[in-house]
Amino acid sequence: MVNIGDVPLGGTSPIRIQSMTNTNTLDTKTTVEQCIRIINSGADYVRLATQGRKEAENLVNIKKELREKGYHTPLIADVHFNPDIAEIAAGIVEKVRINPGNFVDRGKTLSEKEYSDDDYRAGLDKIHKRLTPLLNICKDYGTAIRIGVNHGSLSDRILSRYGNTPEGMVESAMEFLNVCTDENFHDVVFSMKSGNTLVMVQAYRLLVNRMFKKGLVYPIHLGVTEAGGGDDGRIKSAVGIGSLLADGIGDTIRVSLTEKPEFEIPVAKKLIGYFSGRSDHPEIKEVPGILINPFRYQRRKTNPVRNIGGVNVPVVVADLSEEKFISGSLLSDLGYQYNLQEYNWKISDQATDYIYPGNLKSGLIVPGRLGIILDFDAWRSYHNQKTNLFPLFSLSEYIRSDIRSEQLKFLKIDYPSLNSEIFDFLKMDKKTVLVLQTRNKNGIAEQRALISKLMDKNLPVPVIIQRDYTKNDLEDMQLSSASDLGALLLDGLGDGIWIRNKGPITCREIISTGFGILQASRVRTTKVEYISCPSCGRTLFDLLETTAKIREATYHLKGLKIGIMGCIVNGPGEMADADYGYVGSGKGKITLYRKQEIIKRNIPSKDAVNELVNLIRESGDWFDP
Numbered sequence: 001m002v003n004i005g006d007v008p009l010g011g012t013s014p015i016r017i018q019s020m021t022n023t024n025t026l027d028t029k030t031t032v033e034q035c036i037r038i039i040n041s042g043a044d045y046v047r048l049a050t051q052g053r054k055e056a057e058n059l060v061n062i063k064k065e066l067r068e069k070g071y072h073t074p075l076i077a078d079v080h081f082n083p084d085i086a087e088i089a090a091g092i093v094e095k096v097r098i099n100p101g102n103f104v105d106r107g108k109t110l111s112e113k114e115y116s117d118d119d120y121r122a123g124l125d126k127i128h129k130r131l132t133p134l135l136n137i138c139k140d141y142g143t144a145i146r147i148g149v150n151h152g153s154l155s156d157r158i159l160s161r162y163g164n165t166p167e168g169m170v171e172s173a174m175e176f177l178n179v180c181t182d183e184n185f186h187d188v189v190f191s192m193k194s195g196n197t198l199v200m201v202q203a204y205r206l207l208v209n210r211m212f213k214k215g216l217v218y219p220i221h222l223g224v225t226e227a228g229g230g231d232d233g234r235i236k237s238a239v240g241i242g243s244l245l246a247d248g249i250g251d252t253i254r255v256s257l258t259e260k261p262e263f264e265i266p267v268a269k270k271l272i273g274y275f276s277g278r279s280d281h282p283e284i285k286e287v288p289g290i291l292i293n294p295f296r297y298q299r300r301k302t303n304p305v306r307n308i309g310g311v312n313v314p315v316v317v318a319d320l321s322e323e324k325f326i327s328g329s330l331l332s333d334l335g336y337q338y339n340l341q342e343y344n345w346k347i348s349d350q351a352t353d354y355i356y357p358g359n360l361k362s363g364l365i366v367p368g369r370l371g372i373i374l375d376f377d378a379w380r381s382y383h384n385q386k387t388n389l390f391p392l393f394s395l396s397e398y399i400r401s402d403i404r405s406e407q408l409k410f411l412k413i414d415y416p417s418l419n420s421e422i423f424d425f426l427k428m429d430k431k432t433v434l435v436l437q438t439r440n441k442n443g444i445a446e447q448r449a450l451i452s453k454l455m456d457k458n459l460p461v462p463v464i465i466q467r468d469y470t471k472n473d474l475e476d477m478q479l480s481s482a483s484d485l486g487a488l489l490l491d492g493l494g495d496g497i498w499i500r501n502k503g504p505i506t507c508r509e510i511i512s513t514g515f516g517i518l519q520a521s522r523v524r525t526t527k528v529e530y531i532s533c534p535s536c537g538r539t540l541f542d543l544l545e546t547t548a549k550i551r552e553a554t555y556h557l558k559g560l561k562i563g564i565m566g567c568i569v570n571g572p573g574e575m576a577d578a579d580y581g582y583v584g585s586g587k588g589k590i591t592l593y594r595k596q597e598i599i600k601r602n603i604p605s606k607d608a609v610n611e612l613v614n615l616i617r618e619s620g621d622w623f624d625p
């Protein structure tokens with residue numbers, strides 16, 4: 001446990017929530033007002049951008065005003081580059097965040113400099129020398145430190161030896177931790193953030209594993225960087241943070257949204273709430289042997305059946321069992337529109353792959369590509385009428401039935417009902433896809449155990465992960481389903497998803513959530529990915545407004561990743577993954593990037609969105625909507 005002011009972190013403390021201001025830290029009044037809004041929303045800590053000496057010194061005034069107004073929430077200074085600034089802040093606030101990627105070492109320059117063993121050792125000595133005075137100040141003032149590693153800003157030295165990998169991130173943190181333990185300083189918290197959920201989850205797991213092996217347990221701060229805003233930001237945050245909370249990792253979280261900081265707090269609360277109260281879940285029988293590598297992504301190998309499993313991207317199933325009939329407008333919600341002039345179907349990028357009406361409903365004219373899943377009894381009556389009808393069996397129907405045909409069929413199953421008889425059937429029948437259900441409070445663990453059992457039995461049967469919710473609120477459904485499904489998809493498990501909700505959420509919203517989860521888990525891309533920073537005191541333009549303009553101009557360029565970063569200090573590193581970058585480089589000035597290369601510098605911001613479009617055009621990635 002680490003004391004941060006009088007709000008302890010880790011140990012038996014509840015999972016703490018935090019956010020970060022996006023005001024100018026020199027503007028005491030505005031910053032204090034925003035801190036109060038964040039605190040009143042329920043934050044346990046507030047972080048402030050502390051980019052320079054003046055900002056660090058002004059933390060005194062901000063803290064004083066907050067305390068005078070009766071707000072005693074611990075404050076955290078966000079420092080990246082300069083040990084001197086961290087030392088000033090450490091004498092004022094309760095915690096200081098430093099980034100090992102650029103705190104002492106020079107940050108990423110892509111110089112590809114070779115580091116000899118001597119150079120490398122010299123780098124470590126330098127860290128020791130520069131970090132120790134900060135630790136001494138922290139000891140004197142009772143200030144904690146977060147060693148906050150970012151995937152996008154590892155140092156040249158680390159990159160030269162480990163590459164831009166989760167292993168490099170962990171190494172970067174451990175180098176700083178070694179200095180802390182050498183100096184007998186233990187008020188340390190860690191984070192391993194990335195905008196890439198896969199990298200982020202692996203890095204956190206690797207770090208925790210590495211610490212366990214050394215007998216160390218320091219608190220962990222979870223976050224997905226540059227998650228964006230709106231539905232996408234919530235889904236991506238839940239995929240990354242939820243997957244780790246499900247592993248039991250995480251003592252404090254920050255959900256970074258490109259929105260007002262106080263809006264992050266309810267989302268964080270819901271995520272934490274979703275994972276609480278599970279410890280008394282019904283027992284899940286352990287599958288001996290670790291068959292899924294938690295540190296390296298590998299998609300589980302499965303037999304392809306129609307367009308499910310094998311090398312196919314995971315499919316999306318829409319549950320229409322509550323619909324009275326399948327209308328044209330419902331089909332259009334599912335991504336299919338019939339063009340009366342051209343006599344053909346227009347199919348969107350986010351077109352559902354399968355629908356489950358349960359029984360055959362009137363008016364069901366659908367394109368051949370769309371699979372229709374019917375309950376076994378209904379399928380028996382109608383299967384001669386169409387080629388794209390597929391049966392869904394219960395376990396007893398499956399065992400009783402003599403249909404072991406060459407045709408795709410679905411079998412509903414949960415972990416407690418698995419038995420050796422089923423394994424024998426599945427060995428013979430290469431055309432079955434399992435629909436995994438769960439009623440366990442810890443459904444992620446139960447569904448993971450079921451798939452592990454299939455792997456243990458060497459059964460490459462594809463699986464569709466089905467989850468049931470009773471949510472009235474879209475955000476609740478997004479956060480729950482993204483956590484549940486993302487956790488398995490990031491482990492390479494799942495050939496499809498099937499989200500069901502009893503409540504007022506529309507079919508289109510459920511489907512769109514499903515595609516969002518697949519994209520955030522990096523297993524199926526159906527839209528542009530906007531990697532936008534949450535903004536902070538360093539931000540040089542109106543991020544919300546600019547993000548909206550860029551979205552409007554580029555929403556149709558499926559598969560592109562566009563970074564929208566408030567400042568050039570951290571932006572280019574944070575959007576390491578992006579194909580194009582729009583980065584604030586001065587007041588009213590934007591610099592445009594293609595991958596990590598600067599293409600146009602300091603363009604007036606009024607022209608910058610058009611210039612970005614021109615750049616995408618010149619680079620051959622543009623097509624008209």
Ligand code: SF4
Nearest residue numbers: 533536539566567571
């Ligand atoms: S990229 Fe710059 S402006 Fe955006 S949150 Fe990071 S430091 Fe702040």
